[in-house]
Amino acid sequence: MNKHSILFIGLDTHREFHEIAYLEDHRGAQPVHYGRIPSAKAAVEKLVRQFESKYPHATLHFVYEAGPCGYWIYRLITSLGHCCYVVAPSLIPKKPGERVKTDKRDAIKLVKLLKSEDLTPIYVPEPEDEAVRDLSRARETAMKDLKDAKYQLKTLLLRNNINYSGTANWSLKHLRWLTELVLPHPAQQIVLQEYIQTINERINRLRRRDNELEYQVRNRRYFPVVKAIQAMRGVRLLVAAGVIAELGDLTRFDHPRKLMSYVGLVPSEHSSGGKRHLGAITKCGNGRARRLLVEGAHSYRYQAAVATELQKRQEGLPKQIVDMAWLAQLRLCRRYQRLMHKGKHYNVVVTAIAREMIAYIWAIARETVLSPVNPKLRIARVPA
Structure with a gap:
């Protein structure tokens, strides 16, 4: 292997063992089944050292599926200075004719898909x-x-x-x-x-x-964001803390529509030719964050107003945050009444309100000092 090559290593993780396969980056290379190792931390470190000694000039890229084993493998491998990707099992491509599933096949499949760039890594929280x-x-x-x-x-x-x-x-x-x-x-x-x-x-x-x-x-670094999004109606401390705890850094989304899609609040679509059919929401991503947003969306069935409790939550916040929350309340209350007058089902209306709520939460988070890397980040526009 040349000095700029990449070695792809797939791990099919389990509680007691990990199944390992690897694949070189040159043309015509075939995946190799490495074998099975214990799931202990020392065994993973030994595996990394063996690949480092066998391929001293290659860049090691590890991949495994997200699951009950958590993110300790990701944190261990990245602390050793190598790339590691965690992928969601639901986003791994699967052929309809595949009827045999084993740990060895899963590890080989991961390295093949990683090499062909058909895997999308998920966000790993701190x-x-x-x-x-x-x-x-x-x-x-x-x-x-x-x-x-x-x-x-x-x-x-x-x-x-x-x-x-x-x-x-x-x-x-x-x-x-x-x-x-x-x-x-x-x-x-x-x-x-x-x-x-x-x-x-x-x-x-x-x-x-x-x-x-x-x-x-x-006492958390995201507390300014948690406090800021409480300026919105229907977003109290527990809801705000739950949403930010589940979604993490919202600035990694460069557009609110990507965040809507991430929490599964966008409609599914099946379009072909000149026909376009929109179905129910996708329900992808984090279900708990989606449920918290839907719970908060119920409060917009009333007329727009700033109650005493909401006013207390807005005390000490910048004026642009409070103004943004008021614009959100005006828009969402009107949209709720308009959709109800059209005869839409109550659950459909609440889901639509929750979809726009996360867009305003995204805008407020971007307006707040969120990223420690860029503390001067400010975006003044409000998503329509």
Whole structure:
């Protein structure tokens, strides 16, 4: 191999082992199955050193699929000074006639596609960003567990024809009412007490994770962006922190339409000849960020206004950020009413609003000091 050649190395990763294949960059080269190595860090470092000694003048390019093993392989290989690409399994081309799938074939397939430039690498977050994302997802899991416990308790009361006469469920008054209930059978009373105790425990767990998430976000390098996008209606701290934790650096998108496509909020399309057919949204990319945006989009069904809570979130922000958020609210509220008057389904309208919300979030993020490499980055235009 000449001194400017490239060696492509594919890893089919698993919990206990990695399957390795490599391919040289000259014309007519065939992929070679290297074998299987343990998944330990020392084994990966040894593999890199072996290729460095065998091909001292080649540039090593590693590739593997994103999965439950995480990004530690990417960070290890890049720390050793080599290129590494992480690709999404859903974006790997697959022939319709392929019916045999093995670890060896997968590793060989990766190096072939990497050499032919048919793979699109995904964004790999920084370790501290991934840690905050894990905390944000743990908070969401705590919220889901709390809802499940409440649902189980309500079904128990429904089976026994017990109804609460108050208005606010799960308030302090409601919880006190639950403790005063007496069910017909002692076994049911035990179940009731266990459900109440579970709900109290999960409420406290959710509160702890909310406090920890707020603390971690305030001490994070993306906090100026999290604070700035809260100027928008329907984007509170938990929503803003969740979106930024999932999407990371928004400045890597040079146009808001690319960000819309990344979160899967653009319509699918099947066009041929002179016909153009638009279908449902693609639902590609990060589903949690898409769900948070849809949740925030529900608030635009009301008339445009700056409530007290929104005004508090906007305090201390630059005037251009506040003006941009107000223009976004005016446009999105009008668009919501216009689409509803056209007879569009409610879910379709909310999805359309969420699609434009991420465009304004992108504009606010670009307006804010986001990138530590270029802290003077400013873009004043608002996406239409």
